[in-house]
Amino acid sequence: MRTTSSRTVGILTALGLFAAGCGGGAADAGTSEPAPDTGPRAREVARAWEGSPAAENWRKGYHPVADPVQLPEDAFHNDADKEAYTSQNFELRGDLPETPAKDARVTWRNGDSLTLPLMRAREAYEQLDRNSSPGPRLTVTGAKLGETTLATSRGPATVPAWLFTLDGYDTPLKRVALAPSKPPKAPIGPVGDLGNDLWELGKVVEVAADGRSATVLAHHGACDDGPAVDVLETDGSVVLSGYMVGQKEGPCTAQLLAKKVTVELGRPLGDRILLDAFTGRPVRGTD
Template sequence: MRSARSVKPFVVKPFVVFGLVAVAATACGGGTTPGGGKVRDSGRGADQGRARQVAAAWEGSEAARVWREGYHPLGDPVQLPEGAFHDDADKRAYLTQNFELRGSLPDAPQKKARIRWPGGDSLALPLTSARAAYEQLDRGGNAGPALTVTGARLGDMTLLTSRGPAKVPAWHFTVEGYDTPLKRVAVAPSKLPAPPVKAVSRQTDELGPLAGPAAVADDNRTVTLRAGHGSCDDGPAVDVLETGGSVVFSASIRGVSDGPCTADLRIEKVTVKLDRPVGDRMLLDAFTGRPVPYEQPGSASPSRT
């Protein structure tokens, strides 16, 4: 265990460096939890005792019931047109969120829209206007290349959620040069319940908060997260505690050293392969004690701000 004196707290500067390296967490070690889950410990120093505490607090809690009755997406709220992108300019426009509107956007046809799951469950939530959905896409405002939107209609899209795949209301935006639409979810996620466990009071290199969203791949076992680290270490790691009702992720930092360091926060994608599918299990952050729903970097969801 490294001494707390070696910890260098993150200071966020006006810039953030986004890493592109995916770090795979591997399984070794073991143990059990109250829910019969298997402890997967990669041996990188994360606090598994805290992970067990978070899992036990959520198991059978009122917060867990509220969570399971809500809409919590685990996939990207945007689905690109077929064949995207035609060239590097279009790709750059999308990544920099640079859009141009040439045409009018329709008003919302109703106040609420319904999410539907295959088993027959459904949930009605306030419908986001086409204008609001477009503004979630168009955040660049720079002089670079732009994707041109010429109209929109209300439809749906299939999206993985905490309750499995669902048909979710979505605005279908017509993009100049593409035969199929760009789809953007038209409802905001449900409000997160108050967690049954408090966040850790102080960040260390052994345990810190996840820095961004969780996205679950089509195999329902591969989870991609974002974790932060500094300039004087070997990067982030994420350990996993799997139980019958939850998956708890513990973010830590590998190889912290003392030398002169710049005070910037670096974010890397960390990919974790679970022992079994996510299913309807909650994805939890050991540091905050909260669920880790999917949110795009820089997005502003009314239910979570």
């Protein structure tokens, strides 16, 4: 299965400019190349993880596959507030709860649970506020401990969250109060040849509520038609293979871009591991 998307979400890394072109010919011309055969590498990754200690450890941990920040129901009131959130520019006007070091519990729908250290309110706030520019800011006036539901590699889970009160908003901004479990060492290494057709995927953006689709950030360059993602499904894993489509000829900038790509699955993801064919590791979460 192959899915592509045309909405650019931003430049992840700017590598500068280069004088040489992407190929000979007119700048608006393009070349059509056959899609790479991603199957052999995807099957190799799936076999390495199947029944491995790494897979067992992964399924015992807490690995979110959704954004740990959940916005107020009426976000955003204006472009300035949206810019403030996107640029992580916040201002604290009030007190944050002082909680002693303690543990908190993640609970899955099947009754399984896991105890992890609770992230303090100050640390959670600092995960939001990473900018000190004079631009637009969102004002936090207080916080209290609550909970929310979050998609994880083991399905939806109830997790503790700090509920931050935002000036001008009726409902809170929620920030999950846990850090993910440490990922296990992968049983297979990344592809060895950096010149191959596969590209490393970015983070998981979202897994659908019914588990039948997943959205990831897929990388591509400035001289192609965008990314594509192939999917290999097994009983224990879903292996995603990202690569670039087409090639535009002529001078271009050397940039690493990213687009959201949504892949449809033949059955719900469930507790299957979402793997990146390029790295041989789970596609990283958003936390």
